[in-house]
Amino acid sequence: MKYLFLLTISPVQSFIEQARKTQDLKAGSQILSDLITFAIEEIERTTKKESFDLIFPEKTIESKPNRFITILETEENMQDFGDKLKAKIQTHFLKETENLLKKTGFFEKCREQLEDYFKIYWVAKKYYDEKTYEEQHKTLEGLLGAVKANRPFKQLEEKGRKCSVNGELNVKFYRKTSDETKYKREVKGDKRKLFHSDVMVIEHGKQYAGINRSDLDSGEGLCSISFLKRKWNLKLYKLGDEGEKVKANSFPSIPEIALLNVLSKIEEEYPELRGKINVIKNVNDQFFYDENITEKEYERIEDIAQTNGVPKNLIVEHQKEIAKAAKRLDLHLSTYYAILVFDADSMGNALKDKPKKYQKDLSKCLGDFAKQATDYIDGFSDKIQKGKTVYAGGDDFLGFINLDYLFEAMKWLRKNFDITINKGMEKLKHDSPNLSFSAGIAIAHYKTPLSEVLHWARASEKLAKKKYKDVEPSKNAFCLSVLKHSGEIHQTTWKWSYQDGSFTSTLDIISNLLNRLINEDVSSKFIKSLDTEFRKLIDDKGNIATTHNQIVRFELERLLKRAKEKSYEGKITELSDNLYTLFEKDKSQNLGEFVQLLEIIDFLHRHVNSTKPISQPKKELA
Incomplete structure (x- = not known):
């Protein structure tokens, strides 16, 4: 009997983004991907191979999403088949965890937190070749919604100090601080620590079986799930000395990304x-x-x-x-970096009521783009590393970007998303899905808690979608948020392009001004002057009366001309007109938003280094 089968694992976003270290983030993504990969391979192994037809995701994609859809054939009762697969996934997860934690001798005391953490949902319906795939797929998605709406749960009652990473589960592993070890403080009996009895306490500076120094910082307490992220066998690669792709022992830290x-x-x-x-x-x-x-x-x-x-x-x-x-080398040790997240716009509509071949081919195009994006950001395609990918699913992405490559990376991702997916579908003889994506970028100091930066990146992505939801083409925007070390926050949201035939005209204009400031062709004083002059004319939301638009245009040009350095031979009028275009063509015509953009560009010009090769002769260090 043939079945259309869908399986999903949760939680996803909250699980991945509960992280204190970059490696926690990568591990969260890979754990989910590994479990989905196991489930797909298990179905392929236990059903008729000639009828196994994986529709989503593309099988070869490295960072698999938390769900998959397939057509399978089995004579087994489907309720038994689904329940057995669910049990196999749970058993596999516990077995992998036991192998990683067995040296600590503490696995059994972690079991309760581990065995019910992931929720696995599956639905299936008989698949008929003579009926349209579109209608059968729509019914299946409806069944999944019904199952999730009535999800059972097991209450886990815990009293005690909560995990330093997720703040939800009790601490199972704790490393003493140097003072606690030095003065032989008994942390289990210390009421301030709020420890329960089942916690493994590690002395500061001592080595324990199965626990490396990098697994647990001094004074850090982790639950089983968070500790597992530190122990998971990650598939990591980096650029070798000759620019080749080689295995890596660890995921780059935030200072490494910034520098x-x-x-x-x-x-x-x-x-x-x-x-x-x-x-x-x-x-x-x-x-x-x-x-x-x-x-x-x-x-x-x-x-x-x-x-x-x-x-x-x-x-x-x-x-x-x-x-x-x-x-x-005329470089400064940058203290800021960026997190970039994006999500395809209206992905559900792109798949809705589409035949099987269309969905399979779209999955392939998404898989191709995911690999290309990873290779580009990680530097495997051109031997220039711009950051590090956490996950790339084709329709979504999360990664760290070095500030020096931020706008270059944003342009590449947006342009190649269209080339690989929309143009790719046309090459496969389909109508273009006309997919776009909205991105959130959070720029932060390396000492800002990672969880806070992730929150701002995700919130920025949602804001980009929300602001332009009703503007054609819908969504298709990005939001930049800057979290200064001083606590000051700047945020601005724009469409990728306001120009027909261009995907990134907004970034072209931004990059041009940024380069003019970096090269000292133009002074940034014009930004403060513009803000000061118009501050009394804008309302609380940053709007200005449309009757003042031409005043804004002329004053922007005048201030830029005053800010121009004598040595600069470029056309200031062209720079001014391009900047004004962003203000004029944006649906909101919000001057406050426009000034925020200029202030962010000014901030970036003080914190980025040139990405061009060093041209001056080498100077000896001695």
């Missing part, structure tokens, strides 16, 4: 510093910034430093050499 372009250029110009850069990466990557090399911070990671044979004075020397090299 990606700088460290790459230092290693290129001063190969003798490569070993010293790796020493700091292995000990504590925050030591790239001299403000962090304090007695307190060194004491916190002293056991790691001693394991690597690195005394504090050597770290100080290495940091000074790296900072000196950056200065000689």
Whole structure:
């Protein structure tokens, strides 16, 4: 008997984004992908292979979503088949977890938190070849909605200190601080810690079977789920010394992302510093910034430093050499980075009432784009790393981007999304789905909690969709949010393009002004002047009377001309007209939003380095 079968695993977004480290984020995505991969392979193994037809997602995609749809054939009762598959997934997850935690001897005390964490839902209906796939798929999606609306749950009652990462489950693993170990404080009996009896306490500076120093920071308490993220076997790759794709031992940290372009250029110009850069990466990557090399911070990671044979004075020397090299190359050690998330607009409508072949081919195009996006951001396609991908599903993406490559990466993603998916479907003899995506970008200081930056990135994406929901083409926008270390926040939302025949004309205009500021062709003083002059004319929402639009245009041009440096030979009128176009053609004509955009560009010009190759002769460090 043939069946149309759909299976989904949750939670998804909350599970992935409950993270303190970048590696937590990557692990959350991969755990879900690995479970879905196991389920697909299990169905393929236990049903008639000639009838197995995976519709979504593309089988070869690395970062699989939390669901799949397939046509399968089996003589087994479908209720038994589905329940057995669900049980196999749960058993597989527990077995993998036991293998990772067995050395700690603490798996059984973690079992209760683990075995009911993931909720697995499946639905199936008999599939008839003579009926249209579209109607049968629509019925299946309706069944899934009904199942989710009546989801059962098991109450897990826990009293005690909650996990440092998700704040939901009780702590199962805790590493003492140096003071707690030094003064032999008994944390289980300390009422301030609120520990229950089933918690594994690790002494500061000591090695334990199955627990590496990088798995647990001093004073950090993790539940079973969060600790599992630190232990999961990640499939990681990086650029090798010759630009080749090689296996990596860890996911890049936030300071590594922020300094990606700088460290790459230092290693290129001063190969003798490569070993010293790796020493700091292995000990504590925050030591790239001299403000962090304090007695307190060194004491916190002293056991790691001693394991690597690195005394504090050597770290100080290495940091000074790296900072000196950056200065000689006219680079600064950037403290800001970006998180970029995007989600395809109206994806449900693109699949609605579409035949099977159309959905399969669209899945293939999405899979092709996912691989291309990962290879581009991670640098495998052109040997220039711009950031690091957390997951790329084709219709969605989450990744870290180095600020120096931010607008370049945004342009590439938006243009190639259309080429690979919309044009790709046309090449496969289908009508174009005319898919677009909306993106949220959060730019933050490396010390800002990762969970906060993720929250702003996700909220920015939702705002981009919401603001332009009723503007044709619907959605198809991006939102930039800047979280300054001082606490000040800037946010602005725009369509990707206001120009026919271009996908990224807005970014072209932004990049042009940014380059003019970086090259000191134009002073940024015009931004403050524009804000000051019009502040009293805008309302609380940033709007200005349309009768003043021409005044805005003339004043913008006048201020830019005053801000122009004598050495700049470019046309200021063209720059001014392009900037005004953004204000004029946007549906809101919101001057407050426009000024926010200019202020963000001004902020970025002070925090980015050029991505061009070093052109000046190499200067000796000595």
